[in-house]
Amino acid sequence: xxxxxxxxxxxxxxxxxxxxxxxxxxxxxxxxxxxxxxxxxxxxxxxxxxxxxxxxxxxxxxxxxxxxxxxxxxxxxxxxxxxxxxxxxxxxxxxxxxxxxxxxxxxxxxxxxxxxxxxxxxxxxxxxxxxxxxxxxxxxxxxxxxxxxxxxxxxxxxxxxxxxxxxxxxxxxxxxxxxxxxxxxxxxxxxxxxxxxxxxxxxxxxxxxxxxxxxxxxxx
Amino acid sequence: xxxxxxxxxxxxxxxxxxxxxxxxxxxxxxxxxxxxxxxxxxxxxxxxxxxxxxxxxxxxxxxxxxxxxxxxxxxxxxxxxxxxxxxxxxxxxxxxxxxxxxxxxxxxxxxxxxxxxxxxxxxxxxxxxxxxxxxxxxxxxxxxxxxxxxxxxxxxxxxxxxxxxxxxxxxxxxxxxxxxxxxxxxxxxxxxxxxxxxxxxxxxxxxxxxxxxxxxxxxxxxxxxxxxxxxxxxxxxxxxxxxxxxxxxx
Ligand SMILES: Nc1ncnc2c1ncn2[C@@H]1O[C@H](COP(=O)(O)OP(=O)(O)OP(=O)(O)O)[C@@H](O)[C@H]1O
Ligand SMILES: [Mg+2]
Numbered sequence: 419x420x421x422x423x424x425x426x427x428x429x430x431x432x433x434x435x436x437x438x439x440x441x442x443x444x445x446x447x448x449x450x451x452x453x454x455x456x457x458x459x460x461x462x463x464x465x466x467x468x469x470x471x472x473x474x475x476x477x478x479x480x481x482x483x484x485x486x487x488x489x490x491x492x493x494x495x496x497x498x499x500x501x502x503x504x505x506x507x508x509x510x511x512x513x514x515x516x517x518x519x520x521x522x523x524x525x526x527x528x529x530x531x532x533x534x535x536x537x538x539x540x541x542x543x544x545x546x547x548x549x550x551x552x553x554x555x556x557x558x559x560x561x562x563x564x565x566x567x568x569x570x571x572x573x574x575x576x577x578x579x580x581x582x583x584x585x586x587x588x589x590x591x592x593x594x595x596x597x598x599x600x601x602x603x604x605x606x607x608x609x610x611x612x613x614x615x616x617x618x619x620x621x622x623x624x625x626x627x628x629x630x631x632x633x634x635x636x637x638x
Numbered sequence: 639x640x641x642x643x644x645x646x647x648x649x650x651x652x653x654x655x656x657x658x659x660x661x662x663x664x665x666x667x668x669x670x671x672x673x674x675x676x677x678x679x680x681x682x683x684x685x686x687x688x689x690x691x692x693x694x695x696x697x698x699x700x701x702x703x704x705x706x707x708x709x710x711x712x713x714x715x716x717x718x719x720x721x722x723x724x725x726x727x728x729x730x731x732x733x734x735x736x737x738x739x740x741x742x743x744x745x746x747x748x749x750x751x752x753x754x755x756x757x758x759x760x761x762x763x764x765x766x767x768x769x770x771x772x773x774x775x776x777x778x779x780x781x782x783x784x785x786x787x788x789x790x791x792x793x794x795x796x797x798x799x800x801x802x803x804x805x806x807x808x809x810x811x812x813x814x815x816x817x818x819x820x821x822x823x824x825x826x827x828x829x830x831x832x833x834x835x836x837x838x839x840x841x842x843x844x845x846x847x848x849x850x851x852x853x854x855x856x857x858x859x860x861x862x863x864x865x866x867x868x869x870x871x872x873x874x875x876x877x878x879x880x881x882x883x884x885x886x887x888x
Contacts, residue, residue, distance in 0.1 A: 536692050537730035541744040541796060542720035544712070551747055556734045632734050634778025 427594050427604060434590030435611055441504070441576045441586055442615075445511035446569045452512055453519020453565070454558070460520060461527040462549055471520070478517035483578055486510050491582035507579035515572050522564035526557035559635050566623040573615050587611055640667030642701070643831050644722065644800045649688050649698035651681075658684050659695070660855040666800055666831050671845050674835040675876055676852035682835040683727075685852070686802045689833070690722045691715055703799065720748060723798030727805040729785040731777040737764060737788045738773040741795050748796070763791040767821050783814030787821055794825075801825070803834035807841075839880045849873055 420428065459471045478486065491506035501509065530553050538548035580589030588608060595604035645665035651658050658681050666672060674682045687693040691709050700707040700718070707718045732740050741760035745751040751759070764773055767787040777785055786806055793801060806822065807815045819841060825832065826845055836842065842849065842863070849866045851859035851873045859872050866873045 533726065533728060533730040534732060537726065537732065539692055540690055540719060540724035540726075540730075541792070542716045542748045543744070544716055547747055551743060552732055552734075556732075559734065632778075633776045634733055 423598055423600070427591075427607060430590040430594050431587060431607065431611060434585060434587035435615075437579075437584065437586040437590075438573075438576055438615070441507055441511065441579055441584070442573055445508050445515060445576065446572055448508070448512035449515025449519050449568070449572065450565060452516030453521075453523050453568075454554075456516060456520035457523025457527060457561075458549070458554065460524045475517045475520050478514050479521070483510065483514050483575055484581055486514060487578060487582050503579070503582045503584040506582050507576075507584045510582075511572060511576060511579075514575075515568060518568045518571075519565055522561045522568065523557065525564070526561035527553060529560060530556050556635070559630055559632065562623075562627050562630065566620075566627070569623065570616055570619055573619055574612060577612070640670065642666065643668050643703055644689075645701045646689055647699040647701075649685065650696045651684055651688055651693065652696060658855050659688060662855075662857055664689075664833070664850075664857075666833060668831055669829045670831055670847045671826055672833045672848045672850055673842050673846040674833060674850050674852060675837070675842060675873065677876070680852040681855040682852055683804050684855075686724070686804045686833070686835060689802055690719050690724055692724070716748075720796050721799045723793035723796060723801045725786070725789055725793055725801065725803040725806045727808050729777070729782070729789045729809070731780075731785055731788055731792075733777050736774050736776055737769060737780065737784075740777075740788055741792045744792065745795055759795055760791075763795050764788070766794075767791045768817070781814055782810045783817045786810065786818045790818075790821055790825075799831065801830055801832045801834075803832060803836070805835050805837065807836065807838050837880055839877060839884060842877065843867070851876065 456471045456474065459467045460475070463471065487506065487510040490501060490510050491503060494501060494506075534552050534556065535548050538552045539545075543551070576586065577588035579586045580592065583589075585593075591604050591608040595601045598604075642665050645663075647663050649659050649662045649664075662685055664672075664685075674685070676682055684693060688695040688698065694709070698709075700709055702718060702721060707714060709715050709718070731737075732743065735743060738757070738760050741763060742753070742756040745756035745759060746753065749756075761770065761773065764770055767790060769784060769787055769791070772780060772784060772788075777788075780788065786809075790806075803822070807818050810818060815838070819838065822832075822834075822841070823845065834841070834845075846863050848861065849859070849863055850857045851866070851871075853872070859866060867877060868874060
């Protein structure tokens with residue numbers, strides 16, 4: 419039987435884990451989608467759209483996530499926008515992750531050989547069709563390892579949600595640690611939880627990579 | 639002779655202020671095969687790519703079957719390109735699609751054909767170039783000759799009225815050149831209108847209705863092979879050099 423300390427720790431951390439998953443899954447999906455859209459705009463948009471998206475990416479990659487979260491949660495109410503701690507956290511993660519993902523996507527889009535586009539054009543594809551049906555499907559496969567990496571980062575930086583009072587894994591753990599003053603054990607267990615999450619994510623992402631594998635695309 | 643299918647007039651193109659095409663006129667009649675030869679850098683590829691506006695020319699008039707084509711109108715340009723097929727030196731197959739899907743994607747997205755119909759059409763074209771066994775392989779799993787045959791089949795699915803071929807056999811090993819040349823000969827037999835840049839001497843001699851010799855962005859000699867391939871012409875001189883390269887003349 420576990421001691422009362424460990425019983426409380428495990429039940430708190432499990433609750434926190436659930437909240438972490440609620441944060442991570444929509445943030446990862448939203449981040450990828452935003453990254454694809456912004457990445458395409460940055461690679462193929464007109465000058466104005468490109469500048470706008472470059473600026474967005476520069477801001478969200480150039481400032482600490484904590485600062486972004488503070489502004490979303492504590493700053494926005496000053497201009498009348500009040501977000502719940504959960505919404506603020508997810509929004510912050512999506513915006514931050516999307517900025518990084520857009521960079522991976524943009525790089526992959528630009529790495530697709532010009533001849534793929536020429537071939538599509540020669541068949542009568544419009545520019546939009548060429549990008550959607552030829553360039554993007556190829557680029558997504560090339561971007562996958564980078565995007566997976568960003569998702570793994572996201573799992574870990576989701577621990578910052580507690581700074582805007584969203585009680586996820588780290589937040590729950592920290593509360594117990596403070597209560598019992600047993601930091602080493604608590605944070606070691608939290609570390610294990612994250613390790614587990616990341617390992618699970620790696621497994622899933624590897625599966626996705628395998629399922630979308632095409633001969634001649636990153637297979638030697 | 640014949641009725642003109644595609645004619646281009648006064649095509650000019652400069653890159654960075656350097657004129658590469660200096661006003662080329664060209665008219666292809668139905669079923670006619672013109673062959674473009676000339677030294678490297680003459681502008682053959684540029685001309686072919688200008689002809690379907692993959693490289694937008696600085697000036698030029700386009701007529702397809704008596705209708706003037708406004709290449710600045712996107713919609714019109716896309717329809718024009720469907721009718722003017724292009725075969726590239728490096729095949730340019732879609733790397734993420736199987737041989738079959740390389741064909742069906744154009745039918746489905748450009749011609750808006752249903753999946754069943756597109757697949758049937760694609761299979762028919764693939765078997766016509768002898769690739770019915772390879773339909774589910776990806777480009778990386780095909781040999782150069784097979785890739786080029788898929789590329790030709792893909793161009794044909796769009797029912798083009800004219801085919802532009804830019805050195806279709808230059809990237810191939812000598813052993814597989816034959817299979818692509820056979821496909822091109824078959825096209826010629828079926829009456830396909832073509833303009834082809836090639837250094838393949840036997841294609842020049844046997845297929846050409848007319849030879850165009852290009853140099854520094856202009857057509858400098860033009861005529862039937864029997865007229866042009868006689869001692870003393872630029873074209874004959876060029877073909878002699880090709881013969882020496884291929885070892886026919888010592
Ligand atoms: N995108 C480009 N930018 C600048 N110069 C170019 C470009 N494309 C072609 N050129 C130049 O135009 C000239 C003609 O090139 P082109 O590829 O049409 O020659 P070619 O006759 O096809 O030669 P080859 O027999 O080697 O294929 C060359 O001098 C080349 O450097
Ligand atoms: Mg060339």
